[in-house]
Amino acid sequence: MPLTLEDIARISGVSRSTVSRVINDEPNVSESTREKVLEVIQKINFQPNLAARGLAVGKTRVLGMVIPTGVTSLFTDPFFPLLIQGVSSACNSLDYSVMLWLAEPEFERRTIRQILYSGLIDGVIISSALNDDPIINSLAESRLPFVLIGRHLSNQQISYVDVDNRIGAQQAVLHLIRNGRKRIGTIAGPQNVIAGIDRYQGYLDALHERGITVDPDLTTFGDFTDPGGYACMRRLLEYNPDGVFAASDSMALGAMRAIHDTGLKIPEDIAVIGFDDIPQASQSLPTLTTVRQPIIREGMLAAETLIGMIEGSPEPPRHIILPTELVIRDSCDFHKGQPLRKEVILLQKQRDR
Amino acid sequence: MPLTLEDIARISGVSRSTVSRVINDEPNVSESTREKVLEVIQKINFQPNLAARGLAVGKTRVLGMVIPTGVTSLFTDPFFPLLIQGVSSACNSLDYSVMLWLAEPEFERRTIRQILYSGLIDGVIISSALNDDPIINSLAESRLPFVLIGRHLSNQQISYVDVDNRIGAQQAVLHLIRNGRKRIGTIAGPQNVIAGIDRYQGYLDALHERGITVDPDLTTFGDFTDPGGYACMRRLLEYNPDGVFAASDSMALGAMRAIHDTGLKIPEDIAVIGFDDIPQASQSLPTLTTVRQPIIREGMLAAETLIGMIEGSPEPPRHIILPTELVIRDSCDFHKGQPLRKEVILLQKQRDR
DNA sequence: AAATAAATTGGGAGCGCTCCCATATATAAT
DNA sequence: ATTATATATGGGAGCGCTCCCAATTTATTT
Structure with missing residues (x-):
């Protein structure tokens, strides 16, 4: 039922x-015909068929x-929604x-490939895939651009x-150390996702840097979710930590x-630092x-x-690493007992590897 | 570069x-040729071009x-993410x-139409559009199916x-009344979205049903967000409510x-009931x-x-109304002072208008 | 066995667009 | 004027698929 180019052509008396x-918007059309055609398009409210194009x-x-569910509690955490918002916003403009x-999970890889x-x-x-996801190698071999x-x-x-x-994780843990914490535990993320791995490494980096020996009892692995964090913390509590770095x-x-x-009490007995700065972080009690x-x-x-990549000439692969910021709130107080209300933001220099 | 039907045809010696x-998967293909062709497709890993189809x-x-941003703090609240998950899941299967x-907002209506x-x-x-959104009338006049x-x-x-x-809102407020609350305020949602309107009406319904006069001082209008709720509550607090129904x-x-x-203290001094049952509701203190x-x-x-609608014969418009459940937690305690920890769920009968 | 019916297969046309090339028209240079 | 050049315009071909119909093969019936 919708009109076609040919229809518009007939109506406006051109081809x-x-x-x-x-x-x-190509050149080589006289102003007069351009106007004439545009007028018809406007009036008819014509939309060219994008499938045909x-x-x-x-x-x-x-x-x-592509967002793998199952890796994390997909949408409880605003990470993916915000990511989508960013992608969508760039696409809009x-x-x-x-x-x-x-x-x-049930939706098998084959189907994904079919669509890709x-x-x-x-x-x-592709967002936060497992680092050995076969889909990635499959994509790498194909001609389809991907990031x-x-x-x-x-x-x-x-x-x-x-x-x-x-580095972000390392800064967080260094902050705990500067804060005078002696027994710093971590609730790490899953070790099959790069973010989980890197944040855990940052924790280790900070301890090593200050010559603190890593206590395996103070290391737990969660799944990035709230209940997961709760469960891990209960386990950590048996070993009397006075500071905890959680990977989300x-x-x-x-x-x-x-x-x-x-x-x-937080931060008096135990200091807590998270990762992400989701909106709830500034609304919790104490703020995170x-x-x-x-x-x-x-x-x-x-x-x-x-x-x-799609539009441009063949460029070398781009590796963009954005910096993080440590946002200091009440859950990890430098001066024990009297929270500093103001948010101190330590900017970290951008690094591009 | 990708192969076409014609290529597969040539390779497998058919048309x-x-x-x-x-x-x-159409009938009228002999088993032998079907197998032969399938084998080639499998081996080559052929994917038909969906744009051509x-x-x-x-x-x-x-x-x-289509999700309008700007209506609410889009993604702080897990409503939209969960909705997307539902849509995506049905689509997958x-x-x-x-x-x-x-x-x-900057992304004008015209552009949307262009794409639609x-x-x-x-x-x-179309999700939670403003109830006078011109896009809806435009869709209604078009031939494009929409829900x-x-x-x-x-x-x-x-x-x-x-x-x-x-009804959901009404039940919530009735629960507050049964709970003995006398000065029940509401933090309503924006009144240009149907959910905001209906939940506010439910609040009014409950008060009328019990012959309670509506106190305008106890009515505030928020924007479905957390900071909005905070601000509204501060205003309400000047009028000493002992119960509050928030529309999200x-x-x-x-x-x-x-x-x-x-x-x-909650619930001793003020009882609070929300709407949605987002994950955080069961993790707050007290639970909501x-x-x-x-x-x-x-x-x-x-x-x-x-x-x-897309695939089927022309049916009458479908109006599906799902029931809600009142989930009773600690923020609104029947026996003042001693929270019932267990979740009592009142099922409401399904109604389909 | 021939005649009829049913199942299988192939190729043309067309979906609505862009791209290319040929043609027509306007403009500039000789 | 005449030729050369630039600018406008039209139409054919083709993108990769589905749909339809004709042709071929196979199965069923008399």
Whole structure:
């Protein structure tokens, strides 16, 4: 039922080709016909068929975004929503659309592949994949441009956007040490995701830097979720930590509940630092000291990088590492007993590897 | 570079048409050729071009999902993420893909329309639009199937999925009344979104039902966000409420912080009930009594309904209203002073208008 | 066995667009 | 004027698929 180029052409008394030129803002159309055609398009409210254009041109101006569920409690944590917001925002301004796949575990890899290579999308953003996910190697071998959110260990040919998780974590733990904490535990993230690995390494880095021996009893591994953080903290509490670095704010908030439930005080008895700076971090009681990462910017940069790859000449793979900031709030107080209310933000220099 | 039907046909020694039949699982292909062709497809890892199919068939098996940002603090609240999860999940199992548009305010309506009518999507789900959003009338006049999340007041021809916000809110307030609360305030939602309107009406319904006069001082209007709830609660506190119904959990959590900050006790001094049952509701201190709505199911139903409209015969518009449940936790205690820890869930009968 | 029916297969046309090239028209240079 | 050049315009071909119909093969019936 919808009209076609040919219809518009007939109505405005020109040819299909001319209408196409007008729509695509190409040169070599006289001002008078351009106006005439535009007028008809406006009046009829004509929209060219993008599927047909996609077929003809081989590009759809659609980006895919794949988010594995199951890695974390997908949407309890605002990480993914914010990431999507960033991607979507960049796409909006660059005239791209975004197609979203929440890759449920049951929803097998094969199906994903089916969609990726079906010509519906020009490129794809893969978020926080397991670092050995076969989909990545499969993509690397294909011709489809893609960008990872979260760096990739082995293959240097792969473009990615990430934050400096390791340095961020290290700064957090150093802060705890400066704060006078002696028994600093960690609730690390899963060790099959790069963010989990890097943040744990940052924790170790800080301890090593200050010559503190790592106590295995003070190390637990959660799943980035609040209940996971709660459970880990209960285990840690048996070993009397006086400071805890959690690899996500959700886990930190869960940990704070666990501490609260045993009657201990934060930060007097135990200091807590999280990672992410989700909105709840500034609304908890006490407010949570955390490592802020610019999630929306990550999403935007990933989209922009991908679009660059799609449209641009063949460039070398891009590795973008964004800096983090330590946001100091009440859960980890330098002067014991009297929280500093103001937020001190330590800016960290940007590093681009 | 990717292969086409014709290539597969050549390799397996049959015709394009036969390959097409095999791929689409059509009858009238002999078992032997079917196997032969399937083998080639498997080996080559062939993926048919969906843009081409879309052109030929006039359907893309892609759903659009439009979420207006700006209406609420989009992603602080897990409402939209869960909704997306529901939609995505239904799409996964019905072999559809979902295209997401976060309609930023600057991102004008025209652009959205451009995309909607471009033949890239077979239908669209519009979430929590303002109830006078011109996009809805525009859609209603078009031929594009669409489903609203959140009912529509004026046009009965429009299909939607919603929860029974009004009854849910009413139940919550009745619970406060049964609880012995005398001065029950509300932090209502914005009155240009149907959920905001209905939940406020439910509050009024409950008061009227029990013959309680409505005190305008005890009515405030927030924006569904936590800081909004905090601000509203501060205003309410000047009028000494002993119970508050907030139209979203985020606002309820903000309200609890405001109450806490003035040194009052929950539920002893003020009882609080929220709406949504987001994960944080069961992790707050005290845990939050709230009206649970099945967000993921809403998303799934919306997608299923829409796909039904796309594929099915012309049916009458579907109006699906899901029931809510009152989840009783500690923030609103029946026996003053001694919280009942266990969650009592009052099931409400399903109503389908 | 022939005649009929049913199942299988192939190829043309077309979905709505872009791209390329040929043609027509306007402009500039000789 | 005449040729050369730049600018506008139209139409064919083709992107990779599905759909339809004709042709071929196979199975069933008389």
